[in-house]
Amino acid sequence: MNLANLSSPCLSGSSRPREYCGIFGIYGHPEAARLTYFGLYALQHRGQESCGIVTGDGYQVRQHKGLGLVHDVFNQPALDNLTGHLAIGHVRYSTTGSTILRNAQPFVVHHGGETLAIGHNGNLVNAQEIRHRLEEEGSIFQSTMDTEVIVHLMARHFRKGLVEALTEALTGVRGAYSLVLATKDKVIGVRDPHGFRPLCLGRLNGSLVLASETCALDLVQAEYLRDIEPGEIVVLDENGLTSYKNLPPVPNKFCIFEFIYFARPDSLIFGHNVYQIRKRLGVQLAKEHPVAADLAMPFPDSGNYAGLGYAEGLGVPFEMGVIRNHYVGRTFIQPSQSMRDFSVRVKLNPVREILKGKRVVVVEDSIIRGTTSRTRVKTLREAGANEVSMVVSCPPTRFPCYYGIDFSSKGELIAAHKTVEEIRDYLGLDYLGYMSLDGMVAATQMDSQGFCLACFNGEYAVELVGDFSKTCFESCLAR
Ligand code: SF4
Numbered sequence: 001m002n003l004a005n006l007s008s009p010c011l012s013g014s015s016r017p018r019e020y021c022g023i024f025g026i027y028g029h030p031e032a033a034r035l036t037y038f039g040l041y042a043l044q045h046r047g048q049e050s051c052g053i054v055t056g057d058g059y060q061v062r063q064h065k066g067l068g069l070v071h072d073v074f075n076q077p078a079l080d081n082l083t084g085h086l087a088i089g090h091v092r093y094s095t096t097g098s099t100i101l102r103n104a105q106p107f108v109v110h111h112g113g114e115t116l117a118i119g120h121n122g123n124l125v126n127a128q129e130i131r132h133r134l135e136e137e138g139s140i141f142q143s144t145m146d147t148e149v150i151v152h153l154m155a156r157h158f159r160k161g162l163v164e165a166l167t168e169a170l171t172g173v174r175g176a177y178s179l180v181l182a183t184k185d186k187v188i189g190v191r192d193p194h195g196f197r198p199l200c201l202g203r204l205n206g207s208l209v210l211a212s213e214t215c216a217l218d219l220v221q222a223e224y225l226r227d228i229e230p231g232e233i234v235v236l237d238e239n240g241l242t243s244y245k246n247l248p249p250v251p252n253k254f255c256i257f258e259f260i261y262f263a264r265p266d267s268l269i270f271g272h273n274v275y276q277i278r279k280r281l282g283v284q285l286a287k288e289h290p291v292a293a294d295l296a297m298p299f300p301d302s303g304n305y306a307g308l309g310y311a312e313g314l315g316v317p318f319e320m321g322v323i324r325n326h327y328v329g330r331t332f333i334q335p336s337q338s339m340r341d342f343s344v345r346v347k348l349n350p351v352r353e354i355l356k357g358k359r360v361v362v363v364e365d366s367i368i369r370g371t372t373s374r375t376r377v378k379t380l381r382e383a384g385a386n387e388v389s390m391v392v393s394c395p396p397t398r399f400p401c402y403y404g405i406d407f408s409s410k411g412e413l414i415a416a417h418k419t420v421e422e423i424r425d426y427l428g429l430d431y432l433g434y435m436s437l438d439g440m441v442a443a444t445q446m447d448s449q450g451f452c453l454a455c456f457n458g459e460y461a462v463e464l465v466g467d468f469s470k471t472c473f474e475s476c477l478a479r
Contacts, residue, residue, distance in 0.1 A: 020404045021105070021121040022046030023199070025088040025180035025210035026220075027187040027236035033082035035204070035220045036089040040070045042216040045264060046121070047091035050104035054117035055084035056184040061115040065104040086187050086236075088180040088210075090119035093406070102143050106182070109142075111155045116183055120147040121212055122176030122197045123404040126465035130172065149173065162186065163233060167246040174462050176255075176403035178228075180210055187236040194253035194461055195230030196403045196452055198269045201241075208236045213267035227271055252450035253461040257405060259444060260394045261365045265305055272446060275305055280443040281393040281435065282309020282363060289391045289433030290314055293361040297321035299348060299376055306393035307363035314361075321355050321362075321380065322348040344375040356384035361431075364392045368407055370414035370427060377428045389431035396420065396434050399458040407455070 022043030026032050036053050051073050052065030062082050066073035070091065090105040106117040124130075127146030130153070135141065139152050153169035160168070162183065170177075176196035181188040189210040191199045202209040202222035209222040217224050228234055231247040255262075258269045265275035285306060295317045298307035301324065311318035328347050360380060367373055373390070380388050396415035401407055410416040414423055424432035437456055441448045454460045 020047065020093050020123065020406065021119070022091045022212040022216075023088070023119045023121050023178060023180045023210070024090075024212070024216055025086075025119075025182070025187045025189060025236070026204070027086045027208050029204065029207040030085060032085055032087035032207075033079050035209075036087040037070065037074055037079060038219050039209070039211055039216040040089045040091050042219040042264075043091050043212055044070055046212060046262070047093035049093050050101070051089070051091045052104050052106050052119075053082055053087055053089040054106045054108060054182050055082040055087040056182055056186075057084035057086075058185045060084075061108065061117060061182065061184050063106065063108050063117065065101065065106075067101060067104065086182060086185070088117060088119050088182040088187060090180075103145050105145070105147065106180070107143065107145065107147055107151065109151050109155075112158050114158065114183060116151065116154070116181060118147060118151060119180045120145075120150070121178045121199075121404065122192065123402060124149065124173045124175040124177065125402050125462055126174045129465050146175075150177075150179070162188070163235060163244055163246070166190070166233060167244070170247060174465065176462075178212065185237060189228050189234045189236070191228045191230050191232055193231035193247045193250045194452070195270075196253055196255050198254075198258060198263070199228040200268070201225045201228055201234065208241055210234075210236075213263055213269060215264045215267040218266070224268060251461070252447070253452040254446075254450055255403065255405075256440070256444070256451045256453060257366075257394075257401075257455065260440075261302065262405075270446070272444065277444050278305035278365075278393070279309035279312075280445070281440065282306035282311070283313040284309075284439045284443040285363070285391050285393055285433075285435050286310045286313025288436060288439055289431075291361045291389045291391065291431055291433070292359065293387070293389060294358040295319045295321065295354070296361050296363055297354075298363050299373075300324045302365045303363045303393070306365060310361075310363045310391060310393075316361075319354050320351065321360060321383075321385075322350045322376070324348055344372055345379065348376060348379070350379050350383035352383045355380060357386055358384075359387040359389075360385045361389045361391060364390055366394050366397060367392055367414060367423065367427075368397060369412055370423060374427050381428070387430045388428070389433075390427065390429050391433045391435075393435050394440055395437050395456045396423075397455050399455050401455050402460070402464055403452065403454075403462070405455075 024039035050067045054063045064078045106119040108117045124146040127149045130149045154165040157165035157168040177192045178197040178199040179190040202217035204222035233244040235242045254270045259277045263269045263274045296311040298304045398415045
């Protein structure tokens with residue numbers, strides 16, 4: 001999370017929710033950097049703005065970071081320079097204005113003869129408050145990232161040892177964090193006590209691997225061992241793995257949005273396969289909203305797997321009524337005014353022969369701002385669809401997320417200001433149905449008490465602190 005954004009409007013310009021980061025770590029492999037590079041490749045969906053790898057060889061720490069995708073930032077010479085038997089890596093998504101190199105991670109600091117690197121997935125809700133206090137006491141910050149406060153807090157306790165310093169720092173911060181840290185001879189993995197964000201552990205022959213999602217373990221051919229537990233600190237070094245549970249236990253609050261939208265469908269998240277859960281969400285959606293339709297379709301790729309489940313549950317054909325152009329970059333030259341809605345049309349093109357004269361039900365995973373969905377619905381009608389309905393595999397997203405997802409203000413959430421009927425009207429739909437909260441949780445077949453559902457029900461497990469709620473929340477609401 002970029003602290004600079006807390007005093008500015010929070011829109012990222014995207015109509016889709018975005019994850020903030022993905023992390024990877026490996027200890028005990030002569031090609032640690034190369035495997036981390038592949039691990040980051042698998043995690044690219046969790047962040048596309050910047051990335052970095054830090055390695056250690058027992059004597060020295062090396063780093064390479066840059067703005068852009070993994071294949072843009074790293075080349076053969078860069079990887080050849082990253083020698084060492086341990087590495088951590090990070091892919092980052094940031095909101096507008098914060099895409100600067102000094103905010104790329106892993107964040108590296110030198111203190112008392114030791115070099116420490118840290119990569120963070122999540123968001124700290126009291127970082128602003130801690131930063132103000134530390135700055136008043138003389139600390140000089142190098143970035144605008146919340147992650148940096150962890151390092152400053154650790155620095156005050158380094159003489160006690162690495163794990164003790166980390167424990168002291170984490171006792172002071174609140175919010176969501178899965179972390180990988182590296183020194184010249186250790187890799188450390190941490191999950192916050194609520195376990196908001198995922199972090200798993202794998203083994204590749206004699207090496208140990210940490211990753212946000214198991215798809216990264218698969219790519220480097222590591223075997224999934226288990227998840228890092230909420231509140232657990234694991235140290236990977238010449239002694240193997242040592243686990244510490246120094247942080248006070250609190251109830252689990254796994255982010256259910258990882259299942260609905262963020263994580264890759266081939267991953268295990270919180271120990272459960274994302275594809276299967278998305279498909280069950282679709283089956284449940286068919287029970288709750290059995291729309292009379294000729295076909296069910298997604299707007300690819302969101303809604304693909306819930307769409308399969310919905311079509312199966314309803315007994316209607318599943319069709320790809322629009323085709324996605326996979327070669328559209330994040331930025332492209334905008335055409336003239338006469339080509340309205342170009343940015344939506346360039347990504348998805350309707351298949352008229354499939355849609356013409358049909359009653360179509362679109363299966364979506366979520367509706368955040370609604371602007372993109374509105375244009376897409378219009379293109380379906382223009383392509384000849386007789387009726388266009390939409391079913392959504394989660395309840396209305398009415399509340400901001402402060403735990404590492406980019407809809408951090410109520411102002412950007414359509415469901416915070418409109419009823420379902422008003423949203424249906426705005427999107428130009430014949431019917432709109434959202435999944436119930438109970439139905440969504442039941443479809444996961446996991447402990448119903450173990451989820452964060454704050455963006456749906458407003459029940460925040462970790463309360464907001466000070467400036468975060470005031471600056472971000474109010475500036476967005478005031479727009
Ligand atoms: Fe996930 Fe929503 Fe909770 Fe944020 S508020 S952590 S998106 S469930």
